[in-house]
Amino acid sequence: MLHLHTLWFVIIAVLWVGFFVLEGFDFGVGVLHTIVGRTEGERQTAISTIGPWWDGNEVWLIVAGAGTFAAFPAWYATMFSALYLALLLVLAALMARGVALEYTRKSEDPRWRRTWTWCATLGSLLIPLLLGVGLGDLLAGLPINSSHEYTGNFFDLLTPYGLWTGLTLLGLCLLHGATFLKLRTTDQLRERAASLARPLAWAAIALVVGFVIWTRSITAGPDVPDPVEILAVIAVLFAARLATSDHDGWAFTASAIAIAATVGSIFINLSPNVMISSTNAAYNLTVSNAASGGYALKVMTIVTVILFPIVLLYQGWSFHVFRGRLKAPPAAEPPPAPIGAAPPA
């Protein structure tokens, strides 16, 4: 029989996967838009590819957090207090980036634009990296005592496996951003995105393969990768193969599957635990010992079954409405207050 707390673990995993698939390309675009865009007009076009969506994409993270609070209060409590300073950095990055995406182009002042562009770029880089470290730590194990309290300090959060997971997710987000830009732009912007996607895909292959091998060595299971891990490797290989082809949609699909399978594999390997204690396996937080009572889970399940399909419908509709490619203004047309850098090609 399916326990509701197992279902909720799956829902939380799906939310994290959805978050990385959707906001993953936002992060990639946030980092890459100043590289693919050489004129102010091009940068503006590149960042506009995520304009109508990024805020809605971020909600997946918020709901993953709030869902954890509701369904697994003990997990939420231990995880958020253990990752304290790391989450502080995540919050700072989320705030700087979120405001930057709205404010950068609300003033022509070059200093204003430069500052906020840095906020958007650095924020987009730091968030997937830090969240990846946090997710990796869940599996690598943190010092947690018998009352589920974290007993380590900030540096204990920097587990080697966690850092590799962070780099892997960052690499995948950059690749995903590049395939997204390639799908959503035209001409030079698209070409530059494609030429970036190539090396990014090679880096992602190395990171994902390393991640899979490392995961096998720290988890109790067999030394053979499970199907989802194999899928992640195949998808990232496909993304590399398709990066410079004309199949923009397929390249994006491949990077989406790579990121989904990688994040999904973390939760598959974690289950039935939700946080592993490096102090003593008996202190692990598990799907059953961290969960809310049956009534709360039942209510949440009913609400989710009703609302989630509606959310998917209107979010999907929004993707449909703005599906067209964006064309950068011709380089001859002087963009409003260009930010230094290279002159228009």
Next chain:
Amino acid sequence: MTNDLARWQFATTSIYHFLFVPVTIGLAFLVALLQTAWYRNEKPEYRRLTKFFGTLLVINVAVGVVTGLVQEFEFGMNWSAYSKFVGDVFGAPLAMEGLAAFFLESTFLGLWLFGWGRLPKRVHLACIWLVAAGTMLSAMFILAANSWMQHPVGYALNSHGQPELNNIGALFTNPTFLWGYVHVILASLVTGSLVMLAVSAWYLRKQREVATFAHSARISVIVLLPVILLQMFVGNKLGEIETTYQPAKIAAAEAQWENCQPCSFSAFQIGGGKNDKTPTQVIEIPHLLSVLATGTWNGAVVGLNQLQKEDEKKYGPGNYVPDVFIQYWSMRLMAYLGTLIALLALWGGWLVHKGSLERSKWFLRLSIWAIVTPFLMNTAGWLLTENGRQPWIVQGLMKTINANSPSVTSTDIWISLVAFVAIYIALGAADLTLMLRYSRKGLGDDQEGETDATATPALTY
């Protein structure tokens, strides 16, 4: 010490967050109204007003959203003992908020901003109404969660002594929630309409775009007047509810140490700091406290001394009296400013009736300055609510002193407090810069179908 720091941090971040929330809720509604007017009468000035106030809304939403993220994370980061203890009940409305409200708000705001000239007019109008609905839904779930902390319902204690949800409906029929939610929505509409009135009044005083801003000034007064009058009634009713469920909150708000019947209301007091029990009360209005607290002419109010004795008997030794000074003055700040705004609204209503709103120098001058009052009232209201619950974090179930994260040190909280304050100052400065710039910039040009200021000119969606 750690606990105090965690409290300072929560107070700082939530008060700051709530400077932006009511502007968002109020302005989203008003922008939707303006766009509806344009949809119906097709006059270009309403479209220009919609875009103008829509831009102010977006500038404000940006900071409101990101500071809301901090609130969401903070329960787990700073208050893990609380989160673990109450997550079964308290987590549910938070998760529902995300699913029901945040997705709605953010997706349709994106559609609205980038959908000018792209979506059919009727659909585009529906988008802004869905944004407005999303903001109000979000407040609903948060107020349901907060009201549970004020007056816990719909739960039973399990074998570990922890509250477990057993009736979700009770959270949404909780009298503290029903009146508290209406109170917050009305406060947001007061805030939004005062912001719109102040900006419009500034243009009217400068003789710029008079014909257009006369419309928005009129609309803001028409919204403000009934809302502020209703608010005085609702606020009073909420006081009665709190007298029933949280008597110390209201007794402290009146510095009422002794039992009384009938009870008078003091306009001011001198002293009363550090829970000094003998302040000098100035201008006592007989029977008014009885009316405010119980809704009857001769109602009895139990004083703090007796409440303290009763609570000690029930919960063991300890101090069960909230900080009286904060209670007393936040209540008065809110009530007095509310009264002044009601008078301003009545005056404005009369001017609208006479058709001379845009020419009344003194009304417009005062309206510009009135923009600071909603922020003071909103902050005072939350201070009254949250400080009045102390020493409890959940009334009668858990004390604040036991609620912070055991594994988080004072150093951690110092670091995060300093970081948040620094970031909030920077965000506040950026927000204010843009708000002032776009408020003064004037209305956009008159062409239909051009993209919003946030969208780039060359977008070919």
